Amino acid sequence: MSPADQPAGPTAPTYVWEPTTDFLAAKYGLPRESLVRFDVNTSPLPPDLRDVLTGPFDPPLSEYPPSDYAGLVAAAAESYGVAPDEILPTAGADEALDLTARAFLREGSVAVGAVPTYAMYGIVTEQRGARFRAVSRREADEGFGLDIPAMAEAARGADLVWLCEPNNPTGTAEPPERIGELLDRLAANAARDGLAAPAVAVDEAYAEFVGSSVVALRGRYPRLVVIRTLSKAHALAGARVGFAVAQPETLAPILSFRAPASVSTVSAALATAALRRPELAAANVARIAEQRARLIGEMTRIGWRPYPSRANFILVRFGSVKIAAAAAEALLRRGLVPRTFGLDHPLADCLRLTVRSARENDRLIRAAMEIPA
Numbered sequence: 001m002s003p004a005d006q007p008a009g010p011t012a013p014t015y016v017w018e019p020t021t022d023f024l025a026a027k028y029g030l031p032r033e034s035l036v037r038f039d040v041n042t043s044p045l046p047p048d049l050r051d052v053l054t055g056p057f058d059p060p061l062s063e064y065p066p067s068d069y070a071g072l073v074a075a076a077a078e079s080y081g082v083a084p085d086e087i088l089p090t091a092g093a094d095e096a097l098d099l100t101a102r103a104f105l106r107e108g109s110v111a112v113g114a115v116p117t118y119a120m121y122g123i124v125t126e127q128r129g130a131r132f133r134a135v136s137r138r139e140a141d142e143g144f145g146l147d148i149p150a151m152a153e154a155a156r157g158a159d160l161v162w163l164c165e166p167n168n169p170t171g172t173a174e175p176p177e178r179i180g181e182l183l184d185r186l187a188a189n190a191a192r193d194g195l196a197a198p199a200v201a202v203d204e205a206y207a208e209f210v211g212s213s214v215v216a217l218r219g220r221y222p223r224l225v226v227i228r229t230l231s232k233a234h235a236l237a238g239a240r241v242g243f244a245v246a247q248p249e250t251l252a253p254i255l256s257f258r259a260p261a262s263v264s265t266v267s268a269a270l271a272t273a274a275l276r277r278p279e280l281a282a283a284n285v286a287r288i289a290e291q292r293a294r295l296i297g298e299m300t301r302i303g304w305r306p307y308p309s310r311a312n313f314i315l316v317r318f319g320s321v322k323i324a325a326a327a328a329e330a331l332l333r334r335g336l337v338p339r340t341f342g343l344d345h346p347l348a349d350c351l352r353l354t355v356r357s358a359r360e361n362d363r364l365i366r367a368a369m370e371i372p373a
């Protein structure tokens with residue numbers, strides 16, 4: 001190939017976004033307002049923050065946000081029970097994941113993750129030229145739990161360990177003391193091997209749905225990074241606000257890769273208000289827990305096989321890829337968009353369905369009655 005024939009540049013591993021509502025509406029010949037996104041784990045209704053949206057903003061929108069995001073940082077520090085210098089605001093949890101990979105991985109590094117899990121860990125790892133070492137979770141009938149000895153062994157010599165608590169897409173959560181046990185093993189192995197202990201990123205995007213966090217373990221394991229978001233329980237996915245939470249010396253290399261003002265003034269104001277009004281997220285979490293129990297009950301009654309969930313989504317097993325694909329297509333034809341998994345995915349015979357409003361869930365239940373499991 002001559003230089004002129006070369007492709008424009010290397011193609012990095014990329015997250016493939018779900019199709020847009022407009023695309024699906026056109027494909028299935030449905031009005032766009034009739035579609036319900038059961039695939040993206042968002043909350044059904046945003047919090048009422050109209051008072052914030054109408055401004056005025058400080059600083060005004062003609063200026064950049066303050067580089068320290070002091071108001072947002074103070075609200076997040078109080079909410080997560082840490083000091084302000086342990087909070088780094090990011091454009092959603094996904095930016096925090098990317099910055100964490102940039103901070104701790106380089107060409108030839110190894111990062112470890114427990115699969116099946118959120119695809120971004122593998123993607124941001126490989127984008128750094130590092131290798132993603134996948135450790136299988138325990139079987140479904142063992143609650144998809146972490147294989148702690150296998151994780152600790154795989155992490156020998158690794159630079160980073162990714163954890164997702166509660167885990168997407170299984171909806172399961174590890175008791176915090178089990179995470180503590182893993183951290184102790186990582187520290188002990190590193191001491192034995194004469195190496196630095198790996199950084200450990202715990203993605204707590206869905207933590208509010210379980211009501212616990214491992215953030216208190218950062219004293220015991222200083223290289224712990226906890227990642228939080230306003231996208232799920234706070235119902236602000238469109239605002240794109242998340243955080244990396246860690247001791248200042250662990251946060252410093254992560255901060256060094258963030259663009260100076262990646263969170264807009266509008267988003268920072270919305271997120272600050274949402275964190276200062278925790279009753280809004282608490283009410284959302286309670287509504288979702290009630291609807292989740294109802295959905296799981298109804299699905300079970302009609303012969304679907306949902307797994308228990310600690311998050312705002314439910315994993316349903318259909319037992320064969322063909323039946324899962326047929327169920328997905330039948331749902332889509334009714335305007336209900338499920339999350340499917342690729343053919344080579346360990347959950348290829350499953351669908352993942354977000355818990356939505358009572359009325360939207362009614363549509364899902366009615367559809368499920370007509371769709372064989």
Ligand SMILES: Cc1ncc(COP(=O)(O)O)c(C=O)c1O
Pocket residue numbers: 040041091092093094095118164168203205228229230231237240241242
């Ligand atoms: C486990 C997990 N982490 C991070 C994210 C992305 O969150 P954000 O919207 O804050 O970027 C998601 C979104 O689905 C997720 O499931």
